[in-house]
Amino acid sequence: MTRAPLIDGHGRAIGDVRISVTDRCNFRCQYCMPAEGLPWLERSEVLTFEEITRLVTLLGQMGVHDVRLTGGEPLVRRAFPRLAGMLAALPDVKDLAVTTNGFLLERDAAALVAAGVQRFNVSIDSLQQDRFYAMTRRDALPQVLRGLEALSAFPQAHPIKVNAVAIRGFTEEEILPFARFAREYPYEVRFIEFMPLDADRTWTRESVLTGEEIRAAIHEHFPLEEAPRAPSATARVFHFADGRGQIGFINPVSEPFCGDCNRIRITAEGSLRTCLFSLNETDLRGPLRAGASDDELERLIRDAVWRKELKHHAGQPGFIQPPRTMSAIGG
């Protein structure tokens, strides 16, 4: 069945949902989680596969065709490939993607590709083992690179994106190694500006190494040419001028792309968030478990989406950091 498109109060049609399948994670990245972890949700608080499938079905009927599964670390959720298969089989899901830290990809890449996941983002902040350890608090770079290699054996998983958070005082040393990595391997490396969603609340405007600074540093060594930008794309993509690979920049702090944001998010416990930086959210799990009909859920979703923020104010005076960290939102 088809329902009317899901439109927000500023006229933006929502086409993309990011679903956190767990708040748990096997890493403790400095910019995301505290060293000791966070108080995890009880299993009964987390949406079941059937509940997620019901919400995705309903959203699909409203034109939300792109689904990204994230977390926490999605691959630590038991039987995660089974959920991917359930969602890939839905007629309105046109694009199914996963964002992962890669630690369990060596184990799960084949099952996820077979289940129908079409696109993967693997997060890697350093290509040096000791610096990777310092950032993630896990000595896991070799395991993550093995996971990436396992995934790259599947042509249908390409192009594989590798995401690095860009933090001043850390990432400068990673710029050229990542540029070479993007030229040597079939991966599209993308730098993401550090956002104020860290548990340790160390973020400052100055701690953001901007995409433009990184682009300029790469351009000096390996000339870059900008590729045309697709509508609603978060990344600015550049080709190496000699044709060897490409590199992208996601600049939510220095160049916010709110104007054509077409995304919503659902947290692991089933709260709908209309912006990464939202201070309000809408509980969907309660109504789901109380027996709400699809029409009732649709009304709740439409109401919340209507109030979607025009833009975020991260880094501007008066900005309030949301209580949830990135791992608890689903980045």
Ligand code: SAM
């Ligand atoms: N655990 C998976 C991973 O790391 O890819 C999925 C969840 S993680 C929250 C999703 C993405 O958010 C990762 O690429 C991560 O680097 C990014 N991220 C986390 N905290 C961030 C922050 N404060 N600023 C910018 N990106 C952040």
Ligand code: SF4
């Ligand atoms: Fe875990 Fe991903 Fe957050 Fe790192 S960024 S702590 S891997 S959820």
